[in-house]
Amino acid sequence: MAESAVSFLLDNLTPLLQNEVQLLWGVHGQVQYIFDELERIKAFLRVADAKEESNDYLRVWVKQVRDVAYDMEDALDEFMLRLLYYHGHGFSSSLHKLYHFIKSLKARHRIASDMQGIKSRVESISNSHTRFNMAIPGWSSNRLAYRQLTIQGDALLLEEAELVGIAGPKKQLMEWLLNNETGRQVISVVGMGGLGKTTLVKQVYDDPKVKKRFKVHAWITVSRSINKEDLIDEIFTDIRKPVPPEVSNMNIDRKRETIKDFLQQSSYLIVLDGVWDVNDWDFIKHSLPSNNRYGSRIMVTTRNAEVASASCVEIHDQVYNLEPLSPEESWELLCKKTFQGKPCPRNLEEVCHCILNRCGGLPLAIVAISAVLATKDDANIDEWASLCHTFGPEIGENYRLDNMKRVLSLSFNDLPYYLKSCFLYLSMFPDFRKIETMRLIRLWIAEGFVIEKEGMTPEEVAEGYIKELLDRSLIQVAGTTSCGRIKSCKVHDLLREIVIQKSKDQNFGVVVKEQGMLPEKVRRLSVVKTLHNVQNKNLSHLRSLLIFNSEDSLTEFPKLFPRSLKLLKVLELKGAPIENFPEEVCKLFHLKFLGLKKTKVKHIPRSIKKLQKLETLNLKDSFVTELPVEILSLKRLRHLLVYRYQIESYVHFHSKIGVTAPDGIGCLQSLQKLCFIEGNQENLTELGKLNQLRRLGIVKFREKDGSTLCSSIEKLINLRSLSITSEEKTDVIDLQHISSPPQYLQRLYLAGHMETLPQWINSLQNLGKLFLKWSRLKEDPLIHLQHLANLVHLEFLQVYEGESLHFKAGGFPSLKILGLDKLDALQSVTMDEGAMPRLEKLTFQRCKLLKKVPTGIEFLTNLKLLEFFDMPDELIMKLRPDGGEDHSKVAHVSDVYSVCWLDDGWDVYSLEGFTERDTVAQPYPEMRSYRRSTLWKV
Known part of the structure; x- marks a missing residue:
């Protein structure tokens, strides 16, 4: 963990050393000395981080290195803050220039004094490191080898692993x-x-x-x-x-x-x-x-x-x-996770049995240690044996639990340095919450934890970190999208106990609930419910502040900003009961992440232009409907999310509310996500300049701007998700002029009238999700869509005005979810054998003339869920298990439901497997997932 702090500091020192003009004479040399010494210490830290728990002297030394790295980071950020304050705005008066030059000199002398003190501390630490290193013969030869984790296909999940010994x-x-x-x-x-x-x-x-x-x-x-x-x-x-x-x-x-x-x-x-x-x-x-x-x-x-x-x-x-696994079951699980189901190599059998004995038959321990072993070189038996010696003797009633914690600690210690800070950050979230992966990724980036890689965006690198933590069995998948993307994750409760303790020990972060003490220097703070315990505390070192389920009015809270939170990089106020944008936030020069999701904020102040380092501005589900022109000053902005939904029973045309953006949006060259802006010709032209965009959402699109938008879309070669909603339900979305669509496009949402389906859609071989709504097409859209090889999720709402739909053999080879809603003229659906072979969920809604069961539905052998929402009684009666003439066609489907909307929720009747007494209508719990699917999210 100390290595992470030092590495982060070195990355930030490099640009400073390259710009000597900003440093007072003499300071540059001190910073260079510190840089060189920390580079030498860094390699040793990779070993020390892993072994500090077993050696008190080493633990103290590592803490000293970590503290000096933190203090130097604070000193440099303070220095940059002063430079901005004294030189950031320019002055015309000579008197002002002289005054601020004198002030600046004081700031430079302050940094010189700080650097001298830090240099002395680094010299002392370096000398003690040399003495300590010499005192342990063979230290370097015993260090654990770190190598990149081999991705093993499916992630090795704690709770979703291949199960052993569970049948009985x-x-x-x-x-x-x-x-x-x-x-x-x-x-x-x-x-x-x-x-x-x-x-x-x-x-x-x-x-x-x-x-x-x-x-x-x-x-x-x-x-x-x-x-x-x-x-x-x-x-x-x-x-x-x-x-x-x-x-x-x-x-x-x-x-x-x-x-x-x-x-x-x-x-x-x-x-x-x-x-x-x-x-x-x-x-x-x-x-x-x-x-x-x-x-x-x-x-x-x-x-x-x-x-x-x-x-x-x-x-x-x-x-x-529940009892521990038997030795045979334990061995089976270890081999599955370590060697991907292959036999254990003979040269490793003895040491693997030794390690397995320490796990005491606990599946979590076996899965965790297997994830560590999977990264080791099979030929280096010393590397494997060193793990076995990590554990204590198997004595006492609690040896299983003690060894479990050692195994999980070892899993953490074995992480490469760039993942340790990322993993510790999970301790900042309340333990009863699923953690949104994109939110987590943006927070990691704002904190500086994500290392740049050539040819990859920081977000792509961070997604790799998520995958690696999954493969190491340190986090679990909590939710996925219909296309299989990881939507949320969670941490096993035992791992959470360990990560919270390590976070405290290493002064990484603190979670404050109803009561609790704060350490002297708090760098990251998570507050649950109330802010009372952080009032009048020293927060001058704080880098991240996350507030969950706040019950306070926060009226006094903004006063903390200029006084105590000047080094803040992350401010997450999701769901906080605030109605006005705290203008004091705009004084936070170092701020990179600002989250105001689900607040009642209505306006963004012009002073937001001061947040020159801001990368994420999340205003989802707030009441902001207009962005000031000053937003164009934020050249580092990567994620601009400003929209909300108004959903009742069914989605309605005006349920998505976007934002009016100023002209000139094309100057925000770093933007990756922009959702949702109201379309006008000026901004639609500007969009073509945003070649980093991955996700784009447009509302109130007008037919006359079709060619302009098409021209811009062709330039967005990195686009993965596109959502377009016309100004009114009857307005035409004209996208016929795209000759070269973004070939990486994975999600497409089009809401509005279309005279014909754009021909280029059938060329999108990476498309996984397609929502078409209010299109009112005359021609059967299935003809153009059936050969999309990777399409997983397809939704139609008032898309087609024909009387029949025909799903042909071989069509939609990857489709898993299909929804057909309000096809008012539809009278028959035919499914050939071999059509949609992977379909798992099929939903029919409000198709009032569809009174016959789809022909060929019995061929959908993988279908697990069949839902009928507000469909004709004549159709539903044919499917009843007590004498329905078409019940046999859906007998292979696990769950078949008839659903209707009443005043306060959904009433659901099961058409499969319930006795008569169970068919009393009650709101069905799984309806929440359906209602979420009706939201138009890109």
Whole structure:
């Protein structure tokens, strides 16, 4: 970790050394000396970082190096801040020039004094390093080799790894879960951390038989730090889609009663994952009724045997004690993860058995150590043996847990230096949250953690970091898009405990909740709920401030900016209760990331032009509808996100609200993401200058500007995602003039009338997602789209005015999700055998004349989910399991639902597998994912 700090500092020193004019005479030499010494120390740090935990002297030395790197970074940033203040704006008066020159001299003398002090500290550290290095013969020969992780195809995920030894436990839980008992039954899975309790229960929860059996499903993560109100809100959100508006005004007891009343009417399955304390169970259980008529189930995972006993007190309740893997199962898992299923090389068998014995049969430990072993050279047995000696003796009751933590710590220590800071940054997020990967990537870049690589953008490099952390089993996939992109990630709770502790030990960052002490020098601060504990604290060294679930008005908060937060690079205020843009923010010269998503901010001040280093400005779901011309001064801006959605039951044409941008947007040459701007001819012309754009969103597009936009799009050779919405539903989107579309385009969203489908779309062989809405085409669009080899997700809304659609054999070879909405004239759908061979989800909505089941639907053998929204009763009745004439055609589909919209949400009837008593209409929990799919996101 110290190596990360030193490397970051060296990267920032290089440009400073190349511009000697900014340094007072004599300072340049000191900075050069520090630079050279730190370069020499850096190589040693790669070894020291990995071994500091086992040696107290080394730990102190590494801390000293880390502190001096931090202090020098602070000194240089302070110096640059003073230079800006004294020289940044220019003066015409000679008196002013003289005054500010004197002031500048003071600043330069200050930096000279700082550098002299830091130089003395570096000399002392360097001398002690030499003495220490000589005191350990053979030190350098024993250092661990670091080499680039070989990407192994599919990421080695902690919770989604190939499972070993799970068949028996799953079978037993399924028997308990699906028995014929009509009352409420609790099933607790208990065992120490790392045994795979969550993995096991998730396998059961996702089983199609379980999905069919229960009308309401909810998975609730009960983290150690979550408070009771957040817990109830999470339960409410998971079981009711959408949450009724009046809920926001309820107190916690009323919410609990409402949950109980709602669940009283349905068969439900609620998973409470990771219950830490009996009090948490006692609080939750009163909201989960017995409803004897329906036969509901609660599943609890816990490390605490007392929780398991307290939750299972009724006669039919069950406790399952999950045991460690057997030696044979452990060996199978190790070989799968280390050697990709191949046999272990003979020369490594003994050392692998030694390492495996230290893991104590814990799947998490085995997967984690396997990810480390997979990076090692098979021919270097010393490298493997050194890992075995890392662990202590197998004695005492807690040896498994102790060794587990050693394994996970070793996984962290084995990281290349550029990943350590990235991984520690995960400690800044509350433990009950999924972490959006793009948000994380932008934060990493703003912090300076991402190393430049020739031919790659920082975002592409950071995506590689995400992949590498997945392959090393240090993070898990929490959510993906329909095209397979990783949308969010999470950290296993045991790993989280370790990363939080390391973050504290190394003064990397601090999380402050209801109460807590701050260290003397805080560099990164995450605040949950309230700011009371950071008022009147010394925050002069702060580089990142992230606020989650703020309950404060923040009216006093802006006063901190000019006084204490002058070195701030990251300010994340997502969801904070603020209505006005804090103008004090514009005094933060070093700011690179500003997040105001889901705030009530309406206007951006002209003073934003002062934020010359700003790279990300996130105003999604705020109320900003116009950008000032001064935004054009931010030449380093890479991500400009300003839009919001207004969605009710179904998406409507004006549900997406963009922003008016000033003329001249083409001067922002660094822009990669620009969403959503209102189209006008001047700006549509300017777009062609933004050749770094990856994502572009345009609203209020006018037909007369078609040729202008087409000309610009042809120049955007790096474009991956394009969204265009016309000014009105009847206005034409004319994109016929594109002769050379961006060949890397992966996502295309077109909303508005089109006389014909643009011919160039069928040349987009990288296209994975296509949404066409309100097109009102006369010609069957399938003719032009069926040969798109990589198309995974296709949505039609009022696209076609013909009476029939024909999916031909061999067409849409990769399609997994298909949605057909409001095709008012559609009367028949035909699917040839061999069409859409990979289709998994098929949705029909509001096609009022479609009264026949699609011909050939039985050929869709991979179909898992079939949904009918507000479709004719005549069609639905033919699919009922109790005598429907076409039921046999969809009998192979796991989930078949009929859905209709009522005043306060979706009512859902299962058409497959439920008994008559279960067909009482209730809001279906999975509808939330559908409603998200109706949003037009690029």
